[in-house]
Structures are given as structure tokens and as C-alpha cells.
Amino acid sequence: MPTPSSLESLIEALRCLPGIGPKSAQRTAYYLMQHDRPGARHLADSLLRALSALRHCKRCNTFTEVDICERCLSNKRDARLLCVVETPIDMNMMEQTHAYTGLYYVLVGRVSPLDGIGPRELQLDQLLARASDGVVQEVILATNFTNEGEVTAHYLAEMLKSRDIRVSRIARGVPVGGELEYVDAGTLAQAVRERRSLT
């Protein structure tokens, strides 16, 4: 006896969610249909609304419902600082620190030779134009400290330096609240190498 086709198709559609395998897709589909139909309807509506409303900001690439996002248009941000991040989520994380008041540029991805993504795929012309608009005085590279993020940062640094633009990289080291005992050796080695003078 087959599963009803609409249920089958829902189970398969749920697989598009990251981290959902066949077993949890099935469990989720049954759960929604049995226990949370209002939630399922709300989810469907929200997906459709987001799909039609959300696009990329023409200046910084983050998600927005207008052409240029509020942050890029705001006069409360320090336009001399441009922070480069890999994803809109990373931008959110930066915002949550309340330690940064400049503007952002969200990369379309990151250099990842293993996935066939070279610098050319990152559409860096827009970033370059932005960084050399005469207003920006410093580009802060805040890509991840993964291999791909580091390669991307390195590439961007070379590209910007050769055009005489000031570039910096966010600091690596022991996390705040971190105990040396539990920090990996690579991080600790870096923290020693990049130690700050206190006197």
C-alpha cells in the first residue's frame, strides 16, 4: 500500500532543509500533518512571501526587500570602514557584537579550489569598485578562519593592497572566556605569535 502521493512529495520536499535526512523528513512530515497544520500553513506562506520579497542589496549583497538596504543608506554608519564577510549570517553575527559601526560587503561565496570556485567566480569587481570609491579608508577582512576563508582573505588582501587600499584582518586567538587547557594547539600558537604588548 503506497504512502499518499501528497505525503510522499512533502517528505521528499523537506529534504531540501540542511541536516534533514530521509528518516527525519518522514517524521517531520507526519508531525506537521498530525500535530501542527497551522504551523505548516504558516511555514508555506512565509516561504512564498520570502521568495517573492527578498533580494540582494545592490551595494552590500545582503538580503533586503528594497533595492539598497537600510544599513547601506544609513548616515549613522561609518562609511570609511568596509567589512568583508562570507555570508549575511556572518554580517548578523558582527552586528550583534555592537563593536562595529562601519558598512559591509557580503561575498557571493569564497575561494574554494576543491569545489572549483576560484577568485573569478566571486564577482569581485563590485567589491573593488566599492573599496576604491574614495570614501572607504580601510577594508576589514572578516572571512572565516577555515582554509577557504583564509585563502579568500589572502587573495582579497593581495588584490586590494596592489591598489593601495588599506586592509586589515580580524584577530585570531583564544576565545573570550576560553581556557588554555581546552584550546587547540594551532589557535594557541597563533595567539602567542600575535600577542599584544600591554606596556
Added chain:
Amino acid sequence: MPTPSSLESLIEALRCLPGIGPKSAQRTAYYLMQHDRPGARHLADSLLRALSALRHCKRCNTFTEVDICERCLSNKRDARLLCVVETPIDMNMMEQTHAYTGLYYVLVGRVSPLDGIGPRELQLDQLLARASDGVVQEVILATNFTNEGEVTAHYLAEMLKSRDIRVSRIARGVPVGGELEYVDAGTLAQAVRERRSLT
């Protein structure tokens, strides 16, 4: 600078999925909007289709797109056996064994005093009518071996026995392929108590 409202609402709507907390709801929303818009659209469509097409079979309570499901109408199933399960997923698990050819009854829930669900909430009249229709000769209780499942099985057994209906419970014991070393003491004790004679 606020997150665009359609994105905010998508993040919140994703929380209806079991096992999705605030952090993974955010990650999922960004992922879908950035990397898998076709998947998101497909998911929305499938949710809406399932919501409008799926209902409960009038005989066995499982999900179906018609009034009475194919399985209940089939003449290839042994109508003398009625297996009671807690959810449509459990029914699927039973089907996958290919060891059972009878019919099913899916409970609306299970007795769970802590959640305020007593036997009255389970709408057992339908099960009772079904079990005493003159065709069913044995009711097999296949509720979970959790506290709630056991209480439910106990309650159903008492109710059916008092009406002179034959009742059985699926076996408890060491799982197939299981090693005694890794089985919990309760299961092992039960396996000893319910040992089968081989001679």
C-alpha cells in the same frame, strides 16, 4: 538595522519544525534564500498540497487522500487481525517488516496522565466498535514500550478483555542482532521472564 520582515517571519515559521531551534532556523532560512530557492518553493507547494489533500482514513485513522484508505479496502489483508499502533509512522514501520498482513487502527494519541490525556481523550469508541464487528478475531497491541505506551496497552487490554475480545501484545526482548553486553538490564530481565520454550 532590522532583518527584513519577510526573512524574520520565515525564521520564526521554521521553528514549527521539530528539532529546529532559533539558531538553526536562522541558518536554514538564509540557506534556503541564498542557495536553494527552487527547493524552498517546492517545499511551500508540497506543504500546501499536503494540507489540502491529506485527511484521516475513516476506518483506521491513518493519512489518506480518500475517505477510506486503500489498505482498509484491500481484500488481500487478513481482516481477522487488527493491530493497534500509536501513530501512522509506527504503522509504516510495521508494514516494512512484511511480517504482518492484517489491518490497523491508529490511536489518536496515547494515555499520558502527565499531559492530561486520559483514556477518554483517545476516542476509543471507534476502536471498540471495530474490534467487536464480528470479523476481527484478535487485537494486537503494538503501542510503544514507553511508560505511556505501556499504560495505553494495559488500558486497552482491560477494556477489550472485558468485552471478550482476544488481545495480544507484540514481544519485548533483546533486539535482533543485539549483544547482551549492550542491552539494558530491564530489557534483559524481560527477555528472561518472557523466554520461549524451544523443545
